[in-house]
Amino acid sequence: MLELRHVSKHYSGIPAVDDVSFAALAGEVTGYLGPNGSGKSTTMKMITGLLEPTFGEIFFDGIPILADLIAFKRRMGYVPEEPYLYHHLSEAEYLTMVSELRDLPRNQGQERIEGLLHLFSLHGDRHASIQGYSKGMRQKILLIAALLHNPDLLLLDEPFSGLDVASALVLRELIQELAARGKVVLFSSHELDTVERISARVVIVHKGRLVANDEIARLRGLMELPTLEEIFSELAVEQDSRSVALQMMGLIDG
Amino acid sequence: MDDRIGNALADGMSWTSRQLRAAPRRIFGRWAQRLPMDFRILYKQFLLRILDMEALSVEADMVEYLAQFAGILIFISGIQSLGVLFVVLLHSGPFTPAELYTMGWTAEHGIVEKMLLAAGLVVVFLWDAPFPDRRDVMVLGPLPVRPGTILAAKVASSAAVLGLAVLCLNWSTNFVWPGVLGGLHSPRLCLACWLAVTLAAAFLFSTLLAVEGLGALLLPRQVFLRLSALGQLAAFALFPIGYFLLGQIDSPTAMMAAENRWTVACWPGYWFLALLKQVAGELPPEMSWLARLAWGALALSIISAAAALIASYHRTLRRIAEQPDLEPSRSGRTWQFPLGSRLETVLVYFSLRTLGRSRQHRIALAFSWALVLGLVLGMARSWMEERGPRPVDESFLIYTVLMMALAVGGMRGVFALPIAHKANWMLRVTQLRPTEHYLAATRRVLLLFAVFPVWLVAMLFSLGYRPWLAVTGHLLLLAIFGLLAIEVSLIGFTKIPFTCSFLPGKTNMQYVFWGYVLGATMIVVFVTSCEQPALISITRFVVMAALAIAATIALRLWNRERERKAELYFEEKPEPPLITLGLIVNPRARI
Numbered sequence: 001m002l003e004l005r006h007v008s009k010h011y012s013g014i015p016a017v018d019d020v021s022f023a024a025l026a027g028e029v030t031g032y033l034g035p036n037g038s039g040k041s042t043t044m045k046m047i048t049g050l051l052e053p054t055f056g057e058i059f060f061d062g063i064p065i066l067a068d069l070i071a072f073k074r075r076m077g078y079v080p081e082e083p084y085l086y087h088h089l090s091e092a093e094y095l096t097m098v099s100e101l102r103d104l105p106r107n108q109g110q111e112r113i114e115g116l117l118h119l120f121s122l123h124g125d126r127h128a129s130i131q132g133y134s135k136g137m138r139q140k141i142l143l144i145a146a147l148l149h150n151p152d153l154l155l156l157d158e159p160f161s162g163l164d165v166a167s168a169l170v171l172r173e174l175i176q177e178l179a180a181r182g183k184v185v186l187f188s189s190h191e192l193d194t195v196e197r198i199s200a201r202v203v204i205v206h207k208g209r210l211v212a213n214d215e216i217a218r219l220r221g222l223m224e225l226p227t228l229e230e231i232f233s234e235l236a237v238e239q240d241s242r243s244v245a246l247q248m249m250g251l252i253d254g
Numbered sequence: 255m256d257d258r259i260g261n262a263l264a265d266g267m268s269w270t271s272r273q274l275r276a277a278p279r280r281i282f283g284r285w286a287q288r289l290p291m292d293f294r295i296l297y298k299q300f301l302l303r304i305l306d307m308e309a310l311s312v313e314a315d316m317v318e319y320l321a322q323f324a325g326i327l328i329f330i331s332g333i334q335s336l337g338v339l340f341v342v343l344l345h346s347g348p349f350t351p352a353e354l355y356t357m358g359w360t361a362e363h364g365i366v367e368k369m370l371l372a373a374g375l376v377v378v379f380l381w382d383a384p385f386p387d388r389r390d391v392m393v394l395g396p397l398p399v400r401p402g403t404i405l406a407a408k409v410a411s412s413a414a415v416l417g418l419a420v421l422c423l424n425w426s427t428n429f430v431w432p433g434v435l436g437g438l439h440s441p442r443l444c445l446a447c448w449l450a451v452t453l454a455a456a457f458l459f460s461t462l463l464a465v466e467g468l469g470a471l472l473l474p475r476q477v478f479l480r481l482s483a484l485g486q487l488a489a490f491a492l493f494p495i496g497y498f499l500l501g502q503i504d505s506p507t508a509m510m511a512a513e514n515r516w517t518v519a520c521w522p523g524y525w526f527l528a529l530l531k532q533v534a535g536e537l538p539p540e541m542s543w544l545a546r547l548a549w550g551a552l553a554l555s556i557i558s559a560a561a562a563l564i565a566s567y568h569r570t571l572r573r574i575a576e577q578p579d580l581e582p583s584r585s586g587r588t589w590q591f592p593l594g595s596r597l598e599t600v601l602v603y604f605s606l607r608t609l610g611r612s613r614q615h616r617i618a619l620a621f622s623w624a625l626v627l628g629l630v631l632g633m634a635r636s637w638m639e640e641r642g643p644r645p646v647d648e649s650f651l652i653y654t655v656l657m658m659a660l661a662v663g664g665m666r667g668v669f670a671l672p673i674a675h676k677a678n679w680m681l682r683v684t685q686l687r688p689t690e691h692y693l694a695a696t697r698r699v700l701l702l703f704a705v706f707p708v709w710l711v712a713m714l715f716s717l718g719y720r721p722w723l724a725v726t727g728h729l730l731l732l733a734i735f736g737l738l739a740i741e742v743s744l745i746g747f748t749k750i751p752f753t754c755s756f757l758p759g760k761t762n763m764q765y766v767f768w769g770y771v772l773g774a775t776m777i778v779v780f781v782t783s784c785e786q787p788a789l790i791s792i793t794r795f796v797v798m799a800a801l802a803i804a805a806t807i808a809l810r811l812w813n814r815e816r817e818r819k820a821e822l823y824f825e826e827k828p829e830p831p832l833i834t835l836g837l838i839v840n841p842r843a844r845i
Contacts, residue, residue, distance in 0.1 A: 050682055073685065073686055084674065084676040084679065085677050086673065086680075087674055087677075088612055089604075089607060093603075097604060100599070101600060101681070101684040101685075102684055103596070103687075129611075
């Protein structure tokens with residue numbers, strides 16, 4: 001189980017994440033939602049250890065992650081929001097490097113890389129430089145790199161970004177299967193329909209603060225709203241979207 | 255007292271930097287205002303993108319960085335002028351016409367050759383800058399900017415950098431030399447010097463534009479990019495080779511000798527020296543063909559550059575948009591022979607691929623390796639002149655030790671330049687081993703790509719030296735010196751090569767440059783006063799080798815202890831999540 005207890009991250013005294021507490025359970029998918037700038041990626045980075053919380057603690061299986069960060073990193077897979085990769089390497093070189101850095105047995109690592117490249121339809125381009133790749137192809141490489149070592153915790157920040165429909169469907173099934181096999185899956189996305197389909201529970205943040213943390217079915221009942229999109233609009237959207245669109249048109253039209 | 259001197263120096267440098275920034279605006283401000291706005295904006299952008307901004311930290315100051323390079327050239331010019339003044343002042347009595355004649359040839363040839371070397375290196379550094387890349391096309395393509403404006407801004411920004419190099423390297427020498435020794439001809443000689451160096455630089459720049467423009471026009475984009483990268487490396491080797499092997503004939507008699515005719519005809523240094531002499535009115539008639547060669551080559555390069563550039567530019571922009579920079583490969587192998595532990599192997603290959611595939615890194619490394627190559631060529635030249643084995647001499651010892659220092663220092667310097675530093679999150683989330691293991695990999699990179707190649711070259715050259723005992727002794731000391739240089743270069747270093755953001759200005763280039771000069775001087779003193787005597791006495795040799803080994807081990811242990819407690823870092827200056835506008839330039843101004 002992944003657990004955040006009163007976690008905050010302040011920049012120059014200004015909170016980007018403010019007193020957030022929630023738990024993501026093994027065996028289920030937890031959706032992490034919020035508008036742009038609400039602190040989702042900052043939270044993800046704190047969980048990976050890339051950022052240190054200003055206050056609060058993060059636990060994995062009851063142990064603070066900072067107590068033994070290296071042991072925690074061995075069990076974690078991470079797909080960041082932006083697909084930054086070493087573009088001068090080929091995908092085979094990049095993934096081999098990740099496999100070696102993760103200390104996977106050489107044969108096992110190569111076997112998994114080859115297999116996953118085939119399944120993600122990237123095998124034909126495995127010796128081409130990443131520089132020429134589309135956003136979707138880069139996203140697939142990130143996903144393979146995160147899955148190579150069969151992690152117990154998967155942190156997925158906008159994993160569907162740039163993927164084609166077929167790959168997105170595969171990924172959706174994959175996420176559910178990973179959860180079914182006892183992994184902790186925390187994923188953040190703006191595709192509310194997808195989140196609603198595959199997540200058992202959602203955590204919604206707004207302006208760095210937690211505004212909802214519950215099972216989707218319970219939230220629907222409590223708020224008497226039929227879809228996650230409407231729940232999200234109620235909790236985290238302050239603007240009237242139609243009115244904003246009309247104001248924009250007014251500006252463009254002069 | 256020390257503080258006051260330090261503050262005065264810092265204030266002086268800051269004042270110089272401010273003046274350098276403000277000078278172009280003061281001189282060209284009114285004129286520049288008449289240029290079209292889109293040209294001015296693009297010109298400034300391209301000028302500041304000579305280095306890839308994505309590699310830099312947020313607070314990187316490119317102007318400051320370029321000013322530091324300019325400062326080095328200014329200083330070199332100043333020192334040369336002081337040298338001329340000292341020679342004149344310390345000379346007893348006036349110079350004879352024969353002395354003046356010989357000094358004139360040597361000094362003017364030196365001015366042209368140094369300009370050719372410096373301009374050649376700047377041109378190689380600018381290699382792709384006058385041409386649009388994919389980013390230019392993607393950003394500027396949808397905007398209503400004419401290709402002609404982009405062309406003009408690109409060429410102008412590259413030419414400005416070259417012009418600055420010409421100005422800085424000659425600001426003093428081209429006035430002092432003609433002024434002191436030119437007599438009544440001083441103004442004409444001064445004009446001739448300036449014209450020769452400017453035209454030499456223009457010739458090199460036009461040749462680059464012509465070759466690159468024709469390449470872009472005639473070749474498929476992927477082939478052009480590959481050949482262009484190879485051409486850049488070849489050009490980097492060409493200038494030191496030309497300078498050290500071809501450009502050393504100083505006397506007019508030797509230049510006009512039949513056996514040197516081909517050398518003189520092949521190397522542009524002699525053409526532009528003849529041009530200088532022609533403009534100064536001192537050219538012997540036997541050399542007028544060289545001056546004609548200079549004018550002809552210059553005209554040809556300028557005409558071809560203009561034609562190739564204009565013709566290719568309209569096609570090039572479309573080609574960049576239509577054709578990918580890299581063709582997906584359908585075959586290949588991810589080979590990795592073990593080069594140490596698994597972590598060491600993977601990081602050694604990462605470094606090797608970065609150096610092999612990144613233009614920016616190759617160029618940064620080539621600056622120090624060009625000097626190494628120069629030393630190798632110097633040794634090769636003296637090797638070829640000798641018949642049969644020769645005794646181990648000072649120059650062999652000094653050259654090889656300097657090569658080792660330059661190779662290790664250059665490689666360590668280029669480690670600081672990141673490749674895609676935003677991608678380093680991967681190394682951070684996969685850091686499963688202690689920091690010291692990563693630094694062991696860095697040590698391995700230095701050993702394999704700096705110490706070993708230099709040692710190998712030294713060993714090959716040593717085959718021509720005797721006695722064997724002295725040769726073996728020097729090779730042993732050289733290897734120990736290489737290991738010591740690695741440990742020295744890793745003091746305070748807790749990074750993975752090519753992954754930490756770069757902050758120009760953190761390290762002042764001038765301090766580094768003069769640090770290298772001081773280091774080289776110390777090496778010369780050490781070799782002549784310590785190593786050379788040690789190679790002829792077994793006792794001295796044993797003592798010296800023992801001391802060197804002890805120093806290396808002590809430094810290694812000290813570094814290892816520090817590495818055990820250290821944490822890897824990936825940002826020279828972390829990007830602040832809240833970015834200030836920086837409107838208050840001088841906080842003291844508020845008081």
